[in-house]
Amino acid sequence: MKLLIIGGKKFVGYHLAQEAKKRNHDVTLFNRGKTYPELLPELPTIIGDRNTDLERLADMQFDAVIDTCAYFPDQVKKAVTVLGDNTKKYLLVSSISACVTSLVGLTENDPICGLDFESTEITDENYGPLKAACEKQLTDMLGIEKSLIIRPGYIVGNRDHSDRFTYWPVMMQHMKEMIVPETDNLHIQFIDVRDLAIFMIDALEKDLNGIYLLTGPVQPLKFKDFIEACQQTINENCKLIKVNDQWLAEHNLKKYVAFPLCVDIPGFEGLHCVNINKALNAGLTTRPLEDTLKSALDWYLEYKGDINKLEVGLKPDKMERFIRLAKMNS
Ligand SMILES: NC(=O)c1ccc[n+]([C@@H]2O[C@H](COP(=O)([O-])OP(=O)(O)OC[C@H]3O[C@@H](n4cnc5c(N)ncnc54)[C@H](OP(=O)(O)O)[C@@H]3O)[C@@H](O)[C@H]2O)c1
Structure with missing residues (x-):
């Protein structure tokens, strides 16, 4: 597959790039060249800011765009405007925070936590509604068939800068x-970033679409x-x-x-009690x-x-x- 990763050098994006490279996919990165620019020198990187420079990708065709760093719906709108017709699939890394985290046994069918299309700054309170708005922006523009929305719980392991698990x-x-x-x-509940990357590349290879809550371990x-x-x-x-x-x-x-x-x-109460059956049925392993x-x-x-x-x-x-x-x- 010909893949574009928006981001790609910090944590989730880095491990996605590694996993895709291991499987011989053709990977291009797009980022500003600020975060760990020395990493992955073997992969072509188009330098630009997603807020202003996405036109640099306008003539390229992809099997999938993987968006690891969308925090505002307008960022998704800009990316889909430029890339939507030139990609077969758009994978958005969303978050469990887009859901109502008080619900124990949360599934993909439960309602989202609310939508925030207005804020221009991220806070603890609006992070989830902004992510939910990113999801809605994507599906409004591309439809659910062309969208793959991954909602991870806590992502942990190698290169996790938050130190919460570490x-x-x-x-x-x-x-x-x-x-x-x-x-x-x-x-x-948490997901090792390498297991997350494996699931996401598998999902693209299998041409999955729709929404997946993604956390682990497999055994509670x-x-x-x-x-x-x-x-x-x-x-x-x-x-x-x-x-x-x-x-x-x-x-x-x-x-x-x-x-x-x-x-x-x-x-x-539901943050560590998410129902992951849909992801397990789709092949999630931890x-x-x-x-x-x-x-x-x-x-x-x-x-x-x-x-x-x-x-x-x-x-x-x-x-x-x-x-x-x-x-x-x-
Ligand atoms: N950590 C968790 O537990 C957790 C849980 C659930 C969901 N998530 C989601 O997982 C993702 C985190 O992934 P991550 O840590 O790998 O990524 P990140 O910190 O969101 O993004 C880092 C990458 O994106 C690039 N980037 C940032 N702003 C950019 C811009 N304006 N234009 C172009 N490139 C830009 C950075 O490179 P440059 O700086 O060089 O541009 C870097 O390569 C987020 O979407 C987050 O919401 C995280």
Whole structure:
């Protein structure tokens, strides 16, 4: 296939390009040349800003355009105006945030969270409605037959700059002890970026269309089992000290802020309980957790190294302070 990836050098786009290249597809990238310009030198890259320079692609024909970095419906409108007639399929990387994330067991048939065609800045509140508007813009212009809309949950692993998942293997490797929350029946869902890339290239090869919610793992995973697997894989000697909700409240710690991906916020009950049957029936597979943990850790150590560069969660100095407090109370 002749593929155009809008983006292609940071995270999702980079792994898509790698997967497509591995399968000998003919891949062209389009980006501004700002983000990791040294990566993928073997692939032709057309330099331009999607907001102003898409005309540079006007004479090219593709089997599929893969849009990894659309955040505003107007960006989709501009891209489809230039590329719509010159591509057989348009794959939009959307997000689970386009859905009503309070719904447990969310499926592709459930209503979206709302539409935002107006905003020009992204906030935590409008990110989902903007993504939903990107989806609507696409299907209004191209129809659902020509559209493939992927709504990932948390995307994790190699080159994940958010550190939300990476926090756990990085801290587990560094610390002798950690406080961890008691979570009872809380689940966790995420998709390794390489599994996401495999699914998306497979889907284009199979000529799939429509909407797919995409997360994992294939077997449901409880948050406490995730933490234990992380301990077993990364550092068996790291001692876990469990703290309950009352202790967290007394110490003014918000669970989802102190412990990344531990989402127990009203309104987000469905975030880690998505029904992925449609993707599974279409061939989604997820690799072992150990593989994802190690690849996230390896990338962090190579590119950031310093534990204090973690973007999220309780950092080592604060963690040590709370460990002392937890021990005093026990
Ligand atoms: N992370 C998650 O957990 C998660 C979950 C669900 C969905 N998503 C979705 O997944 C995607 C994230 O993918 P990502 O991290 O690989 O991409 P990204 O950070 O959105 O985009 C990075 C790529 O796009 C290019 N780019 C950015 N702005 C551009 C512009 N104006 N014109 C041309 N190129 C531009 C960048 O290159 P230059 O800077 O050189 O232009 C870079 O190659 C997003 O669509 C996000 O909404 C993420």
